[in-house]
Amino acid sequence: MSNKIILAINAGSSSVKTSVFSYTSGGRLTAPPATLKYDRGDKHIKDKELSESDIDPKNAQEGAYEYILKTLTEDEGLTELKHADDIEFVCHRVVHGGDYDKPVRMDKDTYEHLEALSDLAPLHNAGALEIVKAVHEKSPKATNIAFFDNAFHQTLPAATRTYAIDQDVAKKNKLRKYGFHGLSYAFITSAVASHLNKSADDLNIIALHLGSGASACCIQGGKSIDTSMGLTPLAGLPGATRSGSLDPSLIFHFTHDAGKLSHGSSKDLHITTAEEILNKKSGWKALTGTTDFGVISKKAFEGDEKCKLAFDIFINRITDFVAAYYVKLGGKVDALVFAGGIGEKGSQLREAVVEKVACLGFGLDAAKNAKPGEQVVVEIGKEGFNHKVLVCQTDEQTEMARQCAIGAEQLKRPS
Numbered sequence: 001m002s003n004k005i006i007l008a009i010n011a012g013s014s015s016v017k018t019s020v021f022s023y024t025s026g027g028r029l030t031a032p033p034a035t036l037k038y039d040r041g042d043k044h045i046k047d048k049e050l051s052e053s054d055i056d057p058k059n060a061q062e063g064a065y066e067y068i069l070k071t072l073t074e075d076e077g078l079t080e081l082k083h084a085d086d087i088e089f090v091c092h093r094v095v096h097g098g099d100y101d102k103p104v105r106m107d108k109d110t111y112e113h114l115e116a117l118s119d120l121a122p123l124h125n126a127g128a129l130e131i132v133k134a135v136h137e138k139s140p141k142a143t144n145i146a147f148f149d150n151a152f153h154q155t156l157p158a159a160t161r162t163y164a165i166d167q168d169v170a171k172k173n174k175l176r177k178y179g180f181h182g183l184s185y186a187f188i189t190s191a192v193a194s195h196l197n198k199s200a201d202d203l204n205i206i207a208l209h210l211g212s213g214a215s216a217c218c219i220q221g222g223k224s225i226d227t228s229m230g231l232t233p234l235a236g237l238p239g240a241t242r243s244g245s246l247d248p249s250l251i252f253h254f255t256h257d258a259g260k261l262s263h264g265s266s267k268d269l270h271i272t273t274a275e276e277i278l279n280k281k282s283g284w285k286a287l288t289g290t291t292d293f294g295v296i297s298k299k300a301f302e303g304d305e306k307c308k309l310a311f312d313i314f315i316n317r318i319t320d321f322v323a324a325y326y327v328k329l330g331g332k333v334d335a336l337v338f339a340g341g342i343g344e345k346g347s348q349l350r351e352a353v354v355e356k357v358a359c360l361g362f363g364l365d366a367a368k369n370a371k372p373g374e375q376v377v378v379e380i381g382k383e384g385f386n387h388k389v390l391v392c393q394t395d396e397q398t399e400m401a402r403q404c405a406i407g408a409e410q411l412k413r414p415s
Helices: 058-074 106-118 126-138 151-153 166-174 182-195 248-253 271-280 284-288 293-300 305-328 340-345 347-356 365-372 395-404 406-413
Strands: 004-011 015-024 034-036 087-094 143-148 205-209 212-221 223-227 335-339 377-379 388-392
Touching: 004 126, 004 205, 015 058, 015 395, 058 106, 058 126, 087 126, 087 395, 087 406, 106 126, 106 271, 126 143, 143 395, 143 406, 151 182, 151 223, 151 293, 182 205, 182 212, 182 223, 182 335, 182 377, 182 388, 182 395, 205 305, 212 305, 223 305, 223 406, 284 293, 293 305, 293 347, 305 347, 335 340, 335 347, 340 347, 340 388, 347 365, 347 388, 395 406
Parallel strands: 004 087, 087 143, 205 335, 335 388
Antiparallel strands: 004 015, 015 034, 205 212, 212 223, 377 388
8 A cells, every 4th residue: 555644743833843754554654754944855945934925924824834835745856745635644733732631633623622722821722723724724635633742741640730729620720730742752752762672661761851942751661750841831941931930929029910911812812911921031031132042051151141040040940850750760760861952952951960960870971972963862871870861852743643653544533
């Protein structure tokens, strides 16, 4: 049987990442992704800024998908995809899926349910849902599948996921820890287990997904038992524009308008001033003026006090979670894993974190840390220490495509 096409879309608030995969009816991915930045073979379009002639700013998400589809179908080297109808599945990363614990086929009811969840994550779900609309319009024969960033964390124990508030109100309004970056952690778990020649069911790791959005996850027996993010991605580690965890009362001292709707709100998207400040106007941007952690790291070691403070805050918060999760795992840790853009590229950050937790039995090989290589999983730990230190090139699009290929027949049926 000929290969079939899966398009995996990861829509953020300011970017859309897309990968193309082919798979067989047996559920096996048979081709690596052609991605848009866009790279395929010797064809490269990297960090291209699209003008209004490329995308209508009034209809950005639909325009982005139309541009992506045009680029892919006109690529002479991508022979498997010549028309929108060649796409069988389109996988969408949806940040907040509430109680969904597995991928679901997007129909009218599912879409409306996810729209309702937007009150829990008004800054995170909207982009993905707009892309779903665009795909339905431009690729009507494709089956849309939603993959949820919180699904991996449905295994959180009750004591971990429950907030100490009135439980009648909490249950009615679905107020609990959900956790995010789940597609990344699912990929990391599978990749690290394979690298260590272990079953995922026997794998204990402390995983760090460090990017402009950053989180930590405690994985025991291949399952999430704790994670730093909470009801929304705001909790836990600071990020490019997010504050991370802080005293909830702080925002009311920061501004008297905390509970009012922000200027970014609309009829369908309700965003409070507090949410906008803590999600969009905090983090490294507020501390240093830049969201580029590579620049922050460089300047921190050149003596820039603001960047040094931001760097030290990030290291401090990360090591807090590593230490806590080490205790949760009772010291039975196969590896500390760095992933995400900063985790994969930030040699200075990795060095600083591992130095802080050296007392737990982690050590770093300086040469390997400086140039870890391009393999999916690379060992950078120093021999003679109790636990491994790894770098994992995480890939959420590949994880979506893998799960889609495995469950293709079931996902094609209406839910």
